[in-house]
Amino acid sequence: MQGRMITTVTELGSAPVFRKEFSLSSGDVSRATLRISSLGVHEARINGKPVGPDVLSPGWTSYEHRLRYVTHDVTALLGESNTLTVLVGNGWYRGRLGFMGGRAFYGDRLGVIAALEIDYADGSTQVIATDETWSADNSDVIADDLYHGQTIDARQRTELRTWHLRTRELDFDTSLLTPYIGPVVTRHEAIAPVSVSASPSGRTLVDFGQNLVGWVRFTVTGPAGSEIRIRHAEVLEDGELGTRPLRDAQATDRFILSGGSDFFEPTLTFHGFRYAEVSGWPADVPLSLEAVVVHSDLRRTGDFACSDELLNQLHRNVVWSTRGNFLDLPTDCPQRNERLGWTGDLAVFAPTAAYLFDTSAFLADWLADLAAEQSAADGLVPFVIPDILKYQGSPPDFPDPDSTAFWSDAAVWVPWTLWQAYGDRTILERQYPSMVAHVRRVGTLLSPSGVWDGSFQFGDWLDPDAPADNPAKAKADPGVVATAAYHRSLLLVAATATLLGNTADADEFSALASRTRDAFHAAYVSADGVVHSDCTTAYTLAIEFDLLDPSLRETAGRRLAELVAASGYRVSTGFAGTPYILDALTRTGHLDAAYRLLTERECPSWLYPVTMGATTIWERWDSMLPDGSINPGEMTSFNHYALGAVADWMHRTVGGINALAPGYARVRIAPRPGGGLTWARAGLDTPHGRIEVSWRLAGDGSVAADVTLPEGVTGVLSLPGQPDREL
Template identity: 65%
Template sequence: MPPRWQAVMITTDEVDQAPLLRTRFTLDDGHGEVTSAVLHVSALGVVEPHLDGEPVSEDVLTPGWSSYEWRLRYVSHDVTARLGRGEHVLGLALGNGWARGRLGWNDGRAFYTGELGAFAQLEITFADGHRQVVATGPDWQARPSAVLADDLYDGQTIDARLREPRWAAADGPETGWTGVHALEFDARRLTEHIGPPVRRHEVLRPVQVTRSPSGKTLVDFGQNLVGWLRFTVRGEAGTVITVRHAEVLENDELGTRPLRSARATDRFVLSGGLDTFEPTLTFHGFRYAEVSGWPGELGRDDLEAVVVHSAMRRTGEFDCSNELVNQLHRNVVWGQKGNFLDVPTDCPQRDERLGWTGDLAVFGPTAAYLFDVSSFLRDWLRDLAAEQAHSPDIAPLVVPDMVKFEENDDVIQARSVAVWSDVAVWLPWSLWLAYGDRDALAEAYPAASEHVRRAETLLSPNGLWDTGFQYGDWLDPDAPEDKASAAKADKGVVATAALYRSARTAADMARLLGHAEDAEAFASLADRLRTAFGKHYVSADGIVFSDCATVYALAIEFGLLDGDLRDRAGARLAELVAASGYRVSTGFAGTPYVTGALTSTGHLDAAYRLLLEESCPSWLYPVTMGATTIWERWDSILPDGRVNPGDMTSFNHYALGAVADWLHRVVAGLSPLEPGYARSLIAPRPGGGITWAHGSLETPYGKLAVDWRNEPGGFEADVTVPPGTTALLRLPDGTEHELDAGEHTVRAATVGQ
């Protein structure tokens, strides 16, 4: 149950930019020791709570971004150990965050509120049961902070001359404060934040400090990351240090063009003493920083980059004998970290940073292997459900859906769109397989079933989803530069295949959850879609309409073909992949499934050749060009070293990293046979000259792991099966072994390379 709220949402009377708010209080006398003290805090904006001059936690950017109209999260902190007798001060530092800052690509801002709001309730319980509540209200005080500007896209400005370090301490200043007033706010919008907080993680030092041709100081951290710079410096009062951030260099200067209108610039004004700066009210996606105004010569030891993302526990590991593949996998991991910052965004650097549903629809299995994303994505799915419930004709393409506030954006306001809207079904099912949480599946079911019902109404009389706007096989590498949806794959084929998968999965969900009528209805819809797909899109000789790699990959992997037709489709897919020179020829919809389709139809060698190709477009091409995250486009950097001239060129997009799921399932060989890995399949498929691989996963039951080696003397696998589970080990020669919990070593004949 949520707390009984006595607090009200407050805002400042006179201070507008990044205000500081506080109240003084003394513990009630005569009730013994404090046995419990819990601070609940939220904001319209972002908030950093302080108690007696010190931060309450390591969290940053609280309470994150949710569908604020219906779900404003609050976070709870246990502060029992910090409350002794005497006077105390509770303080709240505010910033614009997502609620009042810029969002999207049309320079829109303040979509959710025009005034910053703070909400806090400190509940104190004493030994005799007495309760004391300290809550935000009209008696609080406000004053300006040293932050002159803050925006997630544009950056932060801090003037150290204005700092008052004791503002939230009992001996803090008595002057300079003004009043506050209550904001109209319905506390029923408050919901507990079940996901992990955003926190600082790794700290990286520069690998190089150089001068650009124009004389600018450039700092290279060697890794594309998300976060900010932190440093301590001494210089003349009033000196301004300016830091601009970007992911790449262009013509040996800082490459800010791909950021579009996002300024990604922090400014720091020196006090004249020793100043430490850390801009915690913004974040940037960058590898490079351009620093100007630094007093003296900037050295590698003067700065550090702080990596920031949601505090997800790492669960899955992979590596193998091919170092390029290992770097690809590391790029996937860094891409997930950078984009899983409270909301699973498409990119973390330019004027967008939105929770695009299509990215997550295809990346869900990879995400759930690499990190424990159970609560992170369960919270996001609650936002999806809220958006869907309040927009009955629209399945949001981004969640939270800020683009509904934009005018004249008919494409974004389109009704259900295949793959993107299918996240309502595909993602909960991926999480069910990964974690086996029936309650989470049941919670997601209403939105999943609603999507399928809604999409069914969009079918044309021939039973196909070939109507309305579709992104289709977005970013097909053969599409014109300025027409990302102009793919080789027919959009109706893509959409009908995607909806078939959703209907079949929704039927499985309904059956599992005891919704018998729904299960029958969805299964019937799936059958009709499958029949219509075969009738209109598949010829007698197995040619799928539009005859390109994506349509075969989807038809095979989603189960739309059987028997001889499936075999022919697999053979045709292998032909097309070979004809492309084993370079990637699929877009957003097909790429996550093409290696799996080749593998399951007996073309493992072609799948490995596709994976290991190094020329553009391919997964390893960016690696050979120095990528440290997954790119949005295969050619975000062109073979001649120039940055792609398009205006949609991100260097940190996780979606194409969904191939890591194939690395985990096929190369390492780990996948669930039962939800939550109660029973696992361990089935490594060596190939491509890879002589060894390691995969491990912290399942809900414990560690599942495999280490295999394929050497002239034989194939050998060391396997760990978690307690309370069993596994089926399927060796490359087809032999199978039933394994109980524990450690096992199994040997077989060498697999041909």
């Protein structure tokens, strides 16, 4: 890019607007291309019109290693005389980040870098690039922060700006600039309120009927200088806005009126909310506003429905939590003072996400940051990507963190998931050094007995039996969880090495996987098949991560089913066990127990939040208690996708769509009815075309299925009580 990173000479009291006027230097324009990036988030306009549909660009990457730029075709926006303006807000670069306080971790000056290349029909080219000839001025955005919200003063809007402020060049390494791998963030649908009511204290509450991520926009006329304030939250408690889960995030937008007709849209922030509390609205003006849904521009690929409407709502909740948390990067939650790219959440959820949406480029972009952060940390995969915790220090209850099971395993599990989902080995080739670095680093952390039990672990995080203030205190021994996860990563890295032709690596990691399996048996499996901790997660991981021989697997499956029944078919697993327990039950012949666990409605269960009116997946099984009060723990969210990983089982076992080859080049259609379901259907857009399956129970209990496969895709149809059929 030919431009220079520029900033204002003096710090402004608002989000700065950079400006350049120019005229066309030749005749007809054949093409005009704008490449632009910023330190902070930007909005660019040519002659007052947006250059593209994106918002919050260039998003959040590991800025020390890579800064993305956006490319826009702006041919249609140019005239003889033109004005290019760029508004820059704090965003992730200079705004508040993390749950331990602090801001401006990457730098204290906002900046913009851009180059507009205009190609003319006569073969000439004109370049308008950022440099010190650009001017700047204040904007109508007098405060902006991702956590706290945005303040817009409509009185500051004027076409009579002096543009007297000079700019200067910032010291910036342009080699950090890189094009987007994944999609930009865009607006999606707008949602009208389902109700407007008064709270017990007399406050005006707007319910949009859906927990979403984005902002509220509206047009209003009122007295000059008066202020409308909109505060956001996901739930109500005692009829009032439930803001305690936000911790210290204000999640409040403020709008100061000009006295005329004002349109407001706070696009330099975002909120996770279903409810908005509105104050200061002009008394003589009808309340009229809408919520705008914002997330990365992902194409929906997979769907699912069945005869149980509660399961359908559960699935819709998974979809909405994916949308809300796939905003430029895969975050844990979109509402409180956190919104970080926790690796463990994605490690278990990636298969579900890859079915619901085309996440190939989106997650490849995030994995590029993971590899960069990991390389700078001597092979250690941080808890969050981008790694903001390295600037803040780890929380006090995370002593001397190093590689951590499930969380650091994202370096292996996510690329493998993308390979299985899309069949493009490029992702494995790109991420292979990162995958290898992870398992080799963990190899240095093993105890003399060969198990991974000597360093900090999250373990079976958020076990429902753990204390509310100590979510890591699970029933499953952390060493069992960590060693099982390491074994899985070794198997996947060995398979990747084989696929890529790295024979020596394949032999090395296969041998290490075998030794780890033996060590797991010696340390954690008794002769009669009892797995240490004797709890659901311990048996689940031993079964699903291939740590048991067939005879012991059958024994473990029986014990797992006993424990599930003893729990009253309520969930007894945490972060590690929950994504895999239904598969472990199904694999060992306990399909009925899997369905009973899935369809249980009492807390803790997947359907309990649905019965409580949830429209997204909760962080805790009991984020809201049965009496309607919010969980008293310091950490609770009503929009976390991790526990929604159960949808992967629903797609494969209820819907019946299973990949037999990467990218669904060959498939197994194997629906397994149960749980009182009478029909189900599933559809998936694959790289080869659309797969559709629908099945229905006949009066005699037999299953009739309709299957559509793309041309060139073969498969196996497996229905209960019938011989397998080649498709």
